[in-house]
Amino acid sequence: MTSTDTTGPADRLRAALEHESSSERLQSALAAGTRPDPRYVEVLVRRCEFEPDFFVREMLTWALMRHPSTQTVPRLVYEVGADHPQARSQALHTLSKIGDPRGWAAISRELLRDPDDDVARSAWRTAAGLVPAGEEAGLAEELGGQLGRGSVETQRSLGRAIAMLGDVALPMLHARAAHAEARVRIHAAASEALLRDPDANFDGLLADARRADADAAQRAGADAQRADAAAAVPADDETPSG
Numbered sequence: 001m002t003s004t005d006t007t008g009p010a011d012r013l014r015a016a017l018e019h020e021s022s023s024e025r026l027q028s029a030l031a032a033g034t035r036p037d038p039r040y041v042e043v044l045v046r047r048c049e050f051e052p053d054f055f056v057r058e059m060l061t062w063a064l065m066r067h068p069s070t071q072t073v074p075r076l077v078y079e080v081g082a083d084h085p086q087a088r089s090q091a092l093h094t095l096s097k098i099g100d101p102r103g104w105a106a107i108s109r110e111l112l113r114d115p116d117d118d119v120a121r122s123a124w125r126t127a128a129g130l131v132p133a134g135e136e137a138g139l140a141e142e143l144g145g146q147l148g149r150g151s152v153e154t155q156r157s158l159g160r161a162i163a164m165l166g167d168v169a170l171p172m173l174h175a176r177a178a179h180a181e182a183r184v185r186i187h188a189a190a191s192e193a194l195l196r197d198p199d200a201n202f203d204g205l206l207a208d209a210r211r212a213d214a215d216a217a218q219r220a221g222a223d224a225q226r227a228d229a230a231a232a233v234p235a236d237d238e239t240p241s242g
Contacts, residue, residue: 033063148183
């Protein structure tokens with residue numbers, strides 16, 4: 001899926017997007033979105049793979065959103081299979097912004113488990129926004145398998161994606177709340193709290209869940225000690241006679 005235009009508007013846009021100045025590249029992407037042209041789609045998508053500046057990448061996404069989804073979505077779905085992590089992540093990000101249900105075709109189990117956190121975070125957000133009716137519970141279970149993963153930022157992204165699914169995710173979260181690993185239990189508890197209050201600060205919810213888990217572990221330890229002590233006391237009929 002490559003462009004054959006080497007002399008026209010697409011070629012000029014390609015050259016402009018390779019300018020050494022990020023502000024010049026930003027203006028070129030803005031112009032491409034202000035005056036959409038089907039010949040720009042390939043150039044914009046390809047540039048997303050290599051563009052180092054965050055704000056320029058966001059403008060590239062905006063420019064693609066300005067083009068008809070019939071032209072952009074199939075190309076972005078194809079790009080999700082690229083080797084370069086940034087290409088996959090930006091394609092997913094753009095699909096989530098466009099919001100066309102056909103973008104669901106890009107979502108796979110492999111993407112939801114992608115070892116690159118940026119790709120996985122984009123996949124979670126896109127999947128939660130595009131999941132077809134009736135498939136939410138299955139997606140919740142798949143996302144639940146990633147609980148406890150990565151940094152606070154990564155956990156925040158997953159928590160928000162799960163919260164987007166609504167109450168259908170609660171059975172999964174309740175099950176993960178009893179997981180053997182503390183990181184999974186804590187993340188599940190914070191995600192449930194976020195689901196119930198989407199405006200809450202996730203970092204605070206995570207801290208609250210961490211304290212609650214530690215308190216529960218302490219109580220369980222104390223209960224176990226009391227049980228061991230009670231078991232060590234001889235029964236009345238086992239007490240030696242004097």
